[in-house]
Amino acid sequence: MMDKVIMAGFGGQGIMFLGKVLAYAGMTTDLELCWIPSYGPEMRGGTANCSVILSDEEIHSPVVDHADAAIVMNQPAYERFKSKVKPGGVLVVNSSLANVGDQRTDIIIIEIPASAIANKLGNANIANMVCLGALLPSMKLVNWETVEKSMEKLTIKRPQFLQGNLDAIKEGMEFAK
Amino acid sequence: MEKVLLKGNEIIGEAAIRSGCKLFFGYPITPSTEVIEYLSANLPSQGGTVLQAEDEIGAINMCYGAACTGNRVLTASSSPGISLKQEGISYAAAVELPMVLVNVNRCGPGLGGLGPAQSDYFQSTKGGGHGDYRLIVLAPSKAQELYDYTMEAFDLADRYRNPVMVHTDGFLGQTMEPVVLKDRPEAPEVDQSWVVNGCKGREKRILASYSLTNEVGEENNLHWEKKYKEIEEKEQRWESFHTEDAEYLLVSFGTTGRICKSTVLNARKKGIKLGLIRPITLWPFPVKGIRPLVDQLKGIVTVELNTGQMIEDVKLAAECKVPIHLYRRQGGMLPTEDEILAYLEDIFQPDGSGEVHE
Numbered sequence: 001m002m003d004k005v006i007m008a009g010f011g012g013q014g015i016m017f018l019g020k021v022l023a024y025a026g027m028t029t030d031l032e033l034c035w036i037p038s039y040g041p042e043m044r045g046g047t048a049n050c051s052v053i054l055s056d057e058e059i060h061s062p063v064v065d066h067a068d069a070a071i072v073m074n075q076p077a078y079e080r081f082k083s084k085v086k087p088g089g090v091l092v093v094n095s096s097l098a099n100v101g102d103q104r105t106d107i108i109i110i111e112i113p114a115s116a117i118a119n120k121l122g123n124a125n126i127a128n129m130v131c132l133g134a135l136l137p138s139m140k141l142v143n144w145e146t147v148e149k150s151m152e153k154l155t156i157k158r159p160q161f162l163q164g165n166l167d168a169i170k171e172g173m174e175f176a177k
Numbered sequence: 178m179e180k181v182l183l184k185g186n187e188i189i190g191e192a193a194i195r196s197g198c199k200l201f202f203g204y205p206i207t208p209s210t211e212v213i214e215y216l217s218a219n220l221p222s223q224g225g226t227v228l229q230a231e232d233e234i235g236a237i238n239m240c241y242g243a244a245c246t247g248n249r250v251l252t253a254s255s256s257p258g259i260s261l262k263q264e265g266i267s268y269a270a271a272v273e274l275p276m277v278l279v280n281v282n283r284c285g286p287g288l289g290g291l292g293p294a295q296s297d298y299f300q301s302t303k304g305g306g307h308g309d310y311r312l313i314v315l316a317p318s319k320a321q322e323l324y325d326y327t328m329e330a331f332d333l334a335d336r337y338r339n340p341v342m343v344h345t346d347g348f349l350g351q352t353m354e355p356v357v358l359k360d361r362p363e364a365p366e367v368d369q370s371w372v373v374n375g376c377k378g379r380e381k382r383i384l385a386s387y388s389l390t391n392e393v394g395e396e397n398n399l400h401w402e403k404k405y406k407e408i409e410e411k412e413q414r415w416e417s418f419h420t421e422d423a424e425y426l427l428v429s430f431g432t433t434g435r436i437c438k439s440t441v442l443n444a445r446k447k448g449i450k451l452g453l454i455r456p457i458t459l460w461p462f463p464v465k466g467i468r469p470l471v472d473q474l475k476g477i478v479t480v481e482l483n484t485g486q487m488i489e490d491v492k493l494a495a496e497c498k499v500p501i502h503l504y505r506r507q508g509g510m511l512p513t514e515d516e517i518l519a520y521l522e523d524i525f526q527p528d529g530s531g532e533v534h535e
Binding site for chain 1: 182436515
């Protein structure tokens with residue numbers, strides 16, 4: 001069993017961190033996993049993307065060509081990655097910053113105003129976690145419990161951010177229900 | 178044993194520390210910079226030294242000096258930086274200095290790009306510097322192997338008194354995967370009767386590669402040659418994947434080596450008897466892994482991130498008895514498992530009469 005997830009957005013939207021939350025969630029249950037950043041000259045304001053593969057068996061090819069799911073946090077990311085989700089897969093779109101227009105009908109598209117929800121929660125930086133929450137119920141190998149543990153590990157040096165992140169994930173989960 | 182999640186480049190640094198390496202000399206360059214970054218943060222507290230030299234030439238010559246004293250020493254760089262180091266590597270090979278070199282390949286030529294590439298295969302395996310020397314070259318394909326092979330590189334360097342290169346790329350260097358931090362393997366005692374560490378109470382030793390007497394020069398070459406033959410005989414390493422009944426074979430190392438495993442599994446689902454040889458040592462090239470398969474094979478495809486470099490060694494290993502083709506991506510692009518299989522099907526038209534594995 002595998003979860004192959006692509007995440008993409010502007011640099012600064014916490015795309016790499018979003019991937020790390022999934023990766024460490026996989027570590028808590030001893031899954032095989034790859035966290036693959038786009039690397040190179042990107043920086044804040046440019047595009048950022050990251051893919052994560054979670055698996056209960058050895059991962060051979062780390063190239064994600066047919067993703068089980070994707071989270072796209074802006075319009076360019078939607079345009080670039082909508083075709084990478086395999087039929088039957090799930091695409092979470094931050095509808096505050098992306099307009100889906102003509103939709104693919106062979107995948108499940110969750111349009112969530114993540115930036116607006118994050119602002120309502122008082123922190124624009126946690127739109128990524130809102131999107132993660134919206135995707136979480138569709139994932140096979142990670143769940144709320146493992147993501148919670150992952151977040152505890154990732155915020156160990158800045159525990160003041162733990163609750164806000166968890167609240168954002170819950171908000172996203174609530175929306176996707 | 179402790180399991181960690183780190184970037185590939187960081188894993189190389191951790192493996193060096195746990196191999197007892199106390200000295201790193203280098204000059205940062207993307208996509209290898211995390212090696213020096215990680216060691217800068219973590220080696221000094223273990224009693225080691227990390228020095229950012231004025232440039233790559235300075236760094237490799239510092240490695241030379243440190244290796245002369247019998248200490249384990251590491252440097253890491255990426256393609257253009259490795260090019261700058263070639264003169265020093267040739268000198269280290271001549272004086273038979275154990276040291277570990279990491280090349281996190283960029284795509285080239287010239288300043289090149291940062292994406293994954295294997296364009297330095299020739300440079301690494303055919304002697305990138307002057308003179309007639311060989312490096313032992315190890316090619317990891319995932320984070321655990323970055324750890325294991327880096328550790329092994331130090332032991333091989335000591336055993337053969339030879340520079341050893343770990344040949345990897347930016348994709349492996351930047352990707353995070355879980356790694357089990359195995360303890361350092363029990364290394365056999367190494368002869369250090371050659372080190373230069375102060376001659377008080379003993380004869381002077383000189384480590385130099387200069388020889389103006391042709392007869393002495395030939396003696397030296399014969400000595401190195403004998404060592405290279407021994408390494409070729411004893412140290413060829415490879416991974417065989419579904420080769421027992423294979424009619425078609427992929428040969429691929431590093432990042433593409435692992436992608437090819439998915440290609441093999443997909444081919445088997447279609448009844449195509451496809452196997453993979455993944456070279457672990459690029460030099461010595463694993464002829465022993467390929468030659469015994471030649472009679473059963475109908476075709477070979479090498480999958481590379483260059484214009485076709487390893488394919489020359491595969492043709493020699495197969496003695497040109499089997500049709501051999503190249504599938505390659507370049508400029509920092511990676512192939513998908515599907516496109517490799519599509520190419521193989523297009524070239525060889527396999528009949529898919531094998532048992533279908535789901």
